[in-house]
Amino acid sequence: MPPPGAPRVRFAPSPTGFLHVGGARTALFNWLYARKTGGTFVLRIEDTDQARSTEAHTQVILDGLRWLGISWDEGPFFQGAEVARHQRDADRLLAAGQAYRCFCTKEDLEQQRARAPGGAETFKYDRRCLRLDQAEIDRRVAAGQPYAIRFLMPAEEIAWDDAVHGVITWHGRDLDDLVILRSNRTPIYNLAVVSDDIAMGITHVLRGDDHISNTPKQIALYRALGASVPRFGHVPMILGPDGKKLSKRHGATAVGDYQHQGILPAAMRNFLALLGWSPGDDREIMTAAELIAAFSLEAIQKKAAVFDFTKLEWMNGQYLSALPAAAIEPLIRPALASMGVDPGDRPMGPIIDAVKSRARTVTQLAERAAVRIDPTRAKVEPKGIALIEKMGPKYRENLGHAVTALSPLGSTEWTADSILAAIKGAGERLEIKLADLMQPIRVALTGDTVSEPVNELLVAVGRTTALTVLERAARG
RNA sequence: GGCCCCAUCGUCUAACGGUUAGGACAUCACUCUUUCAAGGUGGUAAUACGGGUUCGAUUCCCGUUGGGGUCACCA
Incomplete structure (x- = not known):
């Protein structure tokens, strides 16, 4: 049982079909923090987008986390199962006058956006539906005209003390009145997240930098819902070698890719932990227990980090050399089999010992062992x-x-x-x-x-x- | 473009006003092996720029420049 008042953190990926290394690192930081503080790590799958979400996609994420040794204490929960609560929260805000019905259709909005004076990017909803008089609203509702529920963004200052960035300040007047419930009554992300985090008693939200602009919207929602606001911490992005956000065109971005390239989970975890965080001293090779003991939110870097595959390989080589041949053998057996190389009853120990200090990945090691078994x-x-x-x-x-x-x-x-x-x-x-x-x-x-x-x-x-x-x- | 975030070697980072600015990857050299590596030793390499504050700024403040994020009835 976690001690009373212990943090409750969560990792909330959307099941897109793979576990991105950035997501994996976010999960790792949440996990380290929970383990460090005796808190609880909750896993929630954001499957609100039914079209893109499948059982198989979710499985890939769970497998990736397990592979890295990141264990969750509660869940996985599915956001899609909670739409009734999301609707209730939206209706509550509507009844309290903190949200309003918007009868504009998607097409209407597209036109409004296209006609925005400063271009589509500067478009902000002009609240035309907020100005509808009650009789008109009643008439349209009675006529069955569909409407979305739009949050009435207060024109007040919204600031929070970010766990990694310090105080960040926004102004409600710069923010749009966001739709929180679609006209088909399904919830929009920002409402669903806030509603779920409140219901789950989440105390610390550690997520990627790219969510900074969602945070003021969500804080406004917390306030409107009368809930206490959790501590936010925004961890920096992971970049490709060209300094751009890491994406498919940089090559491998999924943890599964690294698994297949022969990276050891302990090495991957160690490497990821050191991307955007450091123990404060010169240590590099660290066990999970050491990472947990040294971890702190304050030591998380503000700056985005470039993913250096060469260093990952070096680190993997370190882990490989430290492993006894007996532990490596079961790792390369499947690879040998798929290469069609059968060692028969030859002892593998001497061959592995001969090549392991020179290999940087399990795959490389397997290939070299294979050549020693069959030079042709x-x-x-x-x-x-x-x-x-x-x-x-x-x-x-x-x-x-x-x-x-x-x-x-x-x-x-x-x-x-x-x-x-x-x-x-x-x-x-x-x-x-x-x-x-x-x-x-x-x-x-x-x-x-x-x-x-x-x-x-x-x-x-x-x-x-x-x-x-x-x-x-x-x-x- | 608006809003927000960021800025130490090529890369990951340490230094929370006073250091010859430290470590790691990569790179280069040397060294062990009368063989290649690995290992060991050493070298090259950074505080973006301009103003302040201070006896003293990598560190605090402001500006410039540069980079990034985000602006959906996506998540």
Whole structure:
């Protein structure tokens, strides 16, 4: 049981089909705050837009949160289930004179907007329906003319002490009389959110910066509804490398994308936590418990942050290297299977240990393990091609020397030590630089110029396979 | 355009009036390996600009510039 007076926070995504990294970070901050304060984290799905919302879309979001280890205490609740309350709240405001019937149709409004003197962007509803006399309103209602319910925005100052920005001040006169209930009696977002947050007893609303302009409208609604206003905190946006709001055209924006690219959930969570927040010291790699202990709203950055995928990969590599081979094996098994590589009963431990410190993603690690199991699937990387071109005929020639030096080793002598000795011996005898002997083997076996030490690579691949592949490569 | 928000290395950030402006990613060099990486060590690199306030401004105030968000019977 949370202590009395503990915060109640919520994450309220709309089910659009994927969990955006920005949304994931917002969820993470809410979760960290709830865990830090002993508060409650509520999950609510904003499915008011029935056309776009599906069960499957909701599932994707839940899966994404679970994957990141973000657990919720209540919910998921569905906004769509609460339209009766939304209507009641709208009707209450109407009865109290804090809202009014608007008979303008969508088409009317479009025309009014088009004729706005300063252009459509400056359009503000002119309250023509507010000026209708009661008899006229009664007549239209009696005639069954449809109407929306429009909130009467008070011309007063609306300010709040934002948890990340400090005091932000707006004026009601700059705000439009927003529609809160459509003519088909379904609620509009700003009403639904306020109504739900009141009903759920939400004390802190932590959400993206892009909601700042909704906040004064919502505060006005809280006041009209006679409810206490929660604490608001607006976390900065996440930008793409070009400084624009992160979107599809920047590549991967959904947490599912990163999952499929072989990012570990702990690394993703750690990285996201450090985007727009910092513990105040030099720590970077932090466990969930450490993040919770260090978290505070005050330390959230005001400035938008660029999503740096390279740093995410680096961080993922750190987590990968720290993981024992036994923990990595189940992660790469499915990837190997989908590549059609069957390790049989070969122990995977040594292969994983050989490649894990050099890999940055699970996918990369799986590919490199696969090549060690079956060298024929190695595809030559650009760096490998460069090396082959640079060495010219020497490439195959030296591979030939390597085969000659290695062939005499029997299967019991196929160890890292004796392989190294054999290659070194050949190098000295033929007066070839060791690197010129080693790198071709590396490229022939893996297609890449990066691997564990070559002698260990040869052991990992195994005598028979290694010699077969090398001979073939030497012949061209 | 109106309203609002923001401004420290290329990127993520630390410094809550006094620091040689710190760390991390990336980058460069060196170093280990008679092999590639990883690792280790070191280097390059920032307070947008202009005014104030102050003995002293990255830090407080104002302006300029630049960037961003938002202006629906979408969420």
